[in-house]
Every structure is written in C-alpha cells, then in structure tokens.
Amino acid sequence: MAPQLRKRFNDKRIGELLMERGIIGFDHLENALRIQRDQTSGEAVSSGDILTQLGYAREEEIIEAFLMQYSVPYLPLNNYIVNQNAIAAIPHSVARRLMVMPLDIMGRNLTIAISNPLKHKGLDELNSITGLHIQPCIATSLDIAKAIELYYGVIESPNWEGNYVAGN
Numbered sequence: 510m511a512p513q514l515r516k517r518f519n520d521k522r523i524g525e526l527l528m529e530r531g532i533i534g535f536d537h538l539e540n541a542l543r544i545q546r547d548q549t550s551g552e553a554v555s556s557g558d559i560l561t562q563l564g565y566a567r568e569e570e571i572i573e574a575f576l577m578q579y580s581v582p583y584l585p586l587n588n589y590i591v592n593q594n595a596i597a598a599i600p601h602s603v604a605r606r607l608m609v610m611p612l613d614i615m616g617r618n619l620t621i622a623i624s625n626p627l628k629h630k631g632l633d634e635l636n637s638i639t640g641l642h643i644q645p646c647i648a649t650s651l652d653i654a655k656a657i658e659l660y661y662g663v664i665e666s667p668n669w670e671g672n673y674v675a676g677n
Contacts (some may be wrong), residue, residue: 523557525575527566537565547630555625568624568649581645583628586610586652591660595619600641601661607631610648617641620650622656 521529524538541559543600548554576583586636595611598619604610611620619641626632626645635643648656 511618521573521578523555523578525570525581527560527570530539530570530574532570533560535600537563541565555627568651570653572624572647572649575625575647577595579626581647584612584622584624584646584648586612586648588657589656591656595621595629596660598641600638602637603635604657604661607634608650608657610653610655610660612646614641618644620646622646624648624650624652624653627659 524533524541527533528535529537535558538556541556541563544563545554545556545560555573557566558615560566561568561571572583573583576642589612592613593616599609599621600616608624612621613620614621619635619639621632621635621643623645624647626647632643632645
C-alpha cells in the first residue's frame with residue numbers, strides 16, 4: 510500500500526504562506542516560480558527548495574509552512590533514539606540516495622524522517638523495499654544527513670572540488 514499524506518489543512522501554497530508571514534516578498538516568489546517553470550531536465554524541484562537555494566527562506570521556514578498545509582509531524586532528530594530494527598529495514602545506500610532516515614517500526618508501520626514528503630516516488634520505493642506502511646514525518650535535510658552518519662556510519666560531504674567523497 511502506497512503511503513498517503515493526510516488531507517491538507519490549508520489550500521494555500523507554500524509561497525503564499527511564506528508571503529503572508531513576511532518571510533518572502535512577491536518578487537521572490539515570482540522568481541522562484543519562474544525558475545521552477547523553466548526547468549527542462551531532471552527531477553522537478555519544489556518551489557520551497559528553490560526559495561531555500563536562492564537564500565530567500567530557510568529550510569525550517571519552508572517546513573513550518575508545509576506543516577501549516579498538511580498534518581505531517583515535524584521531528585527534530587538531534588535527541589531522537591532510533592530503533593535498530595528500523596535501520597535494518599532500509600539499506601544504507603537507499604537511505605542516503607533518498608535522504609530518508611528510518612526511525613521506528615511498530616507493527617507493519619515504518620516511521621521515517623524525510624525533508625519533503627511530497628516526493629511520493631521515494632515513499633513508494635520504500636514501501637516496495639520494506640513491505641511496510643510508510644509513515645513520514647518531517648525533519649530538516651541537515652538533521653537527516655547527521656542521523657544517517659550517526660546510525661549508518663558513513664555520510665557523503667562535498668570536498669573542495671565540489672565532488673562527493675565518503676566522510677570519516
């Protein structure tokens with residue numbers, strides 16, 4: 510069974526919510542939407558990701574706006590103790606590629622941390638790999654990367670040339 514996000518609380522888009530809160534201006538949103546619309550190759554990038562990449566909003570602000578839209582919990586991972594059975598359910602290479610952190614297994618439910626749960630393709634893949642119902646929660650990309658490093662033991666980090674190499 511593919512994971513489903515719960516019904517939206519708010520019909521406003523991320524950009525609208527950020528503008529209402531005074532985090533971005535209309536010109537910032539228009540620029541991000543233009544960049545998103547002009548993308549011609551690769552996987553689609555969300556407007557939230559673009560706003561973050563351009564420095565218009567912090568990832569935490571995007572997450573807060575997302576939480577205003579959906580009933581997906583936010584979970585800071587810095588003090589979370591991860592269930593070892595959850596880690597065993599998702600191979601390291603998959604966790605790293607999808608940037609997800611398995612957190613807990615309860616019955617047939619696997620709770621994971623993901624920075625953007627709207628990326629259904631990754632959630633569907635996890636469902637296929639594990640055979641479990643995937644329950645996403647939101648965490649920052651940095652928290653997820655740190656947790657992968659801590660629990661799996663290896664993380665990739667950019668070296669001075671911008672290439673990715675295994676860390677310590």
